[in-house]
Amino acid sequence: NAGVTQTPKFQVLKTGQSMTLQCAQDMNHNSMYWYRQDPGMGLRLIYYSASEGTTDKGEVPNGYNVSRLNKREFSLRLESAAPSQTSVYFCASSGGDRGSPGPGSGYTFGSGTRLTVV
Amino acid sequence: AQSVSQHNHHVILSEAASLELGCNYSYGGTVNLFWYVQYPGQHLQLLLKYFSGDPLVKGIKGFEAEFIKSKFSFNLRKPSVQWSDTAEYFCAVKSYNTDKLIFGTGTRLQVFP
Numbered sequence: 536n537a538g539v540t541q542t543p544k545f546q547v548l549k550t551g552q553s554m555t556l557q558c559a560q561d562m563n564h565n566s567m568y569w570y571r572q573d574p575g576m577g578l579r580l581i582y583y584s585a586s587e588g589t590t591d592k593g594e595v596p597n598g599y600n601v602s603r604l605n606k607r608e609f610s611l612r613l614e615s616a617a618p619s620q621t622s623v624y625f626c627a628s629s630g631g632d633r634g635s636p637g638p639g640s641g642y643t644f645g646s647g648t649r650l651t652v653v
Numbered sequence: 654a655q656s657v658s659q660h661n662h663h664v665i666l667s668e669a670a671s672l673e674l675g676c677n678y679s680y681g682g683t684v685n686l687f688w689y690v691q692y693p694g695q696h697l698q699l700l701l702k703y704f705s706g707d708p709l710v711k712g713i714k715g716f717e718a719e720f721i722k723s724k725f726s727f728n729l730r731k732p733s734v735q736w737s738d739t740a741e742y743f744c745a746v747k748s749y750n751t752d753k754l755i756f757g758t759g760t761r762l763q764v765f766p
Contacts, residue, residue, distance in 0.1 A: 575759075577757055647696050
């Protein structure tokens with residue numbers, strides 16, 4: 536089925552370790568996003584990519600890097616994990632229609648990665 | 654900067670009760686508005702969205718929301734909730750000329766039989 540695929544689903548890291556969260560979409564969407572979800576804080580945007588080859592910071596970019604490898608894939612990297620990065624991470628994509636109610640106007644989310652940093 | 658406020662953090666209802674969840678946003682320009690639902694252990698799913706036209710928007714599972722521009726609000730309603738509506742609900746806003754979706758902090762709804 537078409538959608539957004541995230542890997543891994545669960546991960547435990549030690550403080551200082553690095554890892555990359557992978558995200559791929561097969562809906563030919565232009566825009567992709569990384570959010571983190573924390574209790575009582577909703578979803579906060581980490582980074583986003585409006586199109587292949589471009590990336591921009593969101594609300595909480597510190598401690599993260601991203602790569603828009605191609606139109607399908609958008610990865611999130613933690614270079615030196617910290618306990619404050621314990622969270623559930625969601626990748627999302629959209630058609631990038633600016634203001635248009637077209638078929639790409641909704642956001643499709645992946646199933647999430649639950650990351651624990653100890 | 655855009656922001657979204659959801660004032661109800663935790664709502665507890667009995668089945669068949671009516672539901673209204675508040676959502677207010679701060680942005681002076683044209684916006685697109687969304688409500689998402691997250692069932693326990695699952696990812697976010699779109700309930701409904703408003704782009705333009707009729708300010709009363711109907712979504713899936715009997716939910717609806719009304720956009721009141723003068724109040725910067727987009728409240729979610731359902732006349733009669735079911736136990737299966739137990740979930741967390743997120744309001745989100747996107748300004749007309751960007752691709753960024755900004756979420757509220759969410760409202761946890763518990764429905765008891």
